[in-house]
Amino acid sequence: MERKKTKEQTNPSRRKFLQNVGITLASGSFVVAAGGCQPIRRFIADFASEMDLPSGVKEWHPDYWFEINEDNTISMFSPKIEMGQGTLTGFAMMVAEELDLNLDMVKVHHAETSSGLTDGFATGGSTSTGSMYLPLRTTAATLAGMLKNAAAKIWALESTESFLLEDAHVLNGTDALSFHEINLKTTDWEVPKKPKLKDPKNFKVIGRGFRRSDLKDKVLGKPIYAIDQAYPNMLEAVVLSSPYLESSIKKANTSKAAFLEDVVKIVRTETWIGVIAKNRYAAEMAKRMIEVEWDIPKKWQQDEVLSLVEVGKGKAVNIQNDGNAKKVFEEEEIEYQVIERSYRTPFGSHAQMEPNVVIADYTEDKITIVTGTQGPEIIRNWVAKEFKFKKDKVNVIPTFLGGGFGNPYTQHSEAVQLSKAVRRPVKVVATREQEFQSAHHRPCTHHEFKVAIGAGKKIKAITHNQAFGDMVLEAIPLVKKLLGADFVSAGHGARILYDIEHRNTTVWHNKTPLKTSIWRGVGCFPNGFAVETFMDEIAVETGQDPFEMRLSYLRKSKDELHQRMKRVLETLREKCNWENIPLEDKVGQGIALFEDRKTVVAAMVEVVAVAGKIKVKKVYHVSNPAIVVNREGAKQQVEGSIMMGISASMYEKITVKDGQIEQSNYHQYPMATLADCPEMEVYLLEDEGAKRPYGMGEPPLSVIAPAIGNAIFNLTGKRQRSLPFELEV
């Protein structure tokens, strides 16, 4: 595939950095102990929720990361992908900070897998900013040290003590050398043994608010997404995949399609048919002319699918067992008030705006793939395995993504097979119908809770059973055997964090006929909804203030998480002026508090009824990710989470009928629009002395659904126990 020149060709300076130096910064890795019994799984569940997730990046030498350009700007290559979450801007800020650069002097690009800068973890889990915070700053500081050492050599000075960095120059008194000049004059780089990181007290960039680095390109409509890429000789293709669950092709007649003008080739496999044409329109029209009879082993109905995901069915794993909840419920001497409730969340679509696009170029000795994906290295490895190529003969070139939200990587196999069939680059663009009917969805969940309330309205014991469809485990059999159930993603957030003497949480894992996967926030979307709705029900049943009641279970002064949760909740109470809210009949209020990978969030939502329908009027939102790198970026993530939370809890639902997903396009899958946009007040808190930030991509979402549901109850008296909410009043 003819492409713009590679980095090596355009910039010889990159090679110059390739000296025999190597620093490796441990970025942690997710090691799971062997063993199948409950205590070990509980330990892993504890461990997985407390741990700092790894970055997945193995190469930290500045050589892989930076190039110094002729105009004295710095190019940075990122193995993490920009899908709208603002990661690249945050990275640029960290680099600008350590190199004392203006932000616009750092140009951030995605790294191709062949550059060696890859990421085995993939972009996700709200980990990018947090896991890269220290390593990336260290890499940038290393580069700063290398430039200073090189300048010292040029000036024939012993010490670099007095050197300063300014505007991409090394300064010593009145002498100045630009980074570019230093780069030209240096062949032998000296890497500082202990690069010095800036003291946060002296930060000039980190912690402030900056506009996005990709803003102007996106405003101008520049071709930066996979769907925009074009190569000489490239053909367009569409894939006909079954709209039925678990089905394959019984019979197909492609003869009419094959004769359509501009159609080049039709490729048929057991499960899909690909149409390759000179333009997308022809490919799409030809696809519509294919007559297929599908082999549908079972025509699933909605009730049957839902009945698979129920507490008591599938594989159970206990992930929290403090005290002895069972004994409390069996106690006969003491009369407890017992409350039992159950909740459900539906299957949901990612509905990201850019449909999945893969361009593949298969040649004798290498495979090139251009795609928008959260996991370029993962795709590289899968393609290498499937087509029996060495990994270094497969190059995945990631582009900007038109939305991610955990949408998995599909169609690379089809694209490579199609390219192989015509030996030309082939671009496969999914239709929206495929995105709804043949792609992966967020699994549905079922939750059962029970509490025993004793003297002084105090909760003595609580149990939570969560059943879910799979998010990631079915794809990794070994880990499935080890963990038993996917509590690391689908069951994430199921454990009860409030300080209650007897707590017990069990998750139930089951397979459904739908293809299911990670969705923004993994388990925190359903668990945030279920746990925080239940807390509200307890507060109402026992006649307690929802803030006060929650705070009464966050009293452990030694528990850092409890302290942070308390602070977030108290801040929210103050910001929304809870004590002085007038008792108006026409506005309903609801709150929720949650924690997701150490970011603590809380929200107060106000709802009203407009023309017989519930609308969210205002959202107060407080989050604490310990450190805020880019205030603007963090705010955008909160606003986006509020809108996605409104959309997913008030409108969205994927359902099954006669073996098919019923929703084929946006008209059957309503989503929030401008008309749903409420007033927002967004607050960001930080922890003094924190070492690293936690994520902001997903955690802010966890509180939206429960806060809305609780507000609806407050307004209408109708408790909302399943999503999407009942909006008619």
Next chain:
Amino acid sequence: MKSKINFTINGKQTSVEVNLEMPLLWVIRDELNLKGTKFGCGRAMCGACSVHVDGELVRSCSFAIKRAQGKSITTIEGLSESEENLHPIQQAWIDENVLQCGYCQTGFMMAGAKLIEEFSDPTDEDIKANISNICRCGTHPRIISAIKRAASLKKSNS
């Protein structure tokens, strides 16, 4: 069956030879190589493909090219005079740091540009009632502020 169609795109006279039923979207993207107009749903539901045809807001995925004969089409690439001298809507988008993934945004800007032609001083309600495009990233509050800002930029420019 292909036929020749003549029209103006971003001020330039042009002609293409394509199937008359081909949606304007694919002509713009693949025949004219202007990639700022996006494909989202193909069924006039998301607005990602919005362009102006003779000054009217059109969802180009559902507008057969034959209807463009003799018309004047503007896409995001033709909205501003130059990259330095931006249309008020694009300038406001930058000022408000509106976007996230950005994929839906050119469609929103085309809709916003049309809206400020019709409403010189749009309220939140005007904007909410007149633009039904979809954005999954949740940039809605910033879109509303940016459209209002663009309207006032437009007034102060003229």
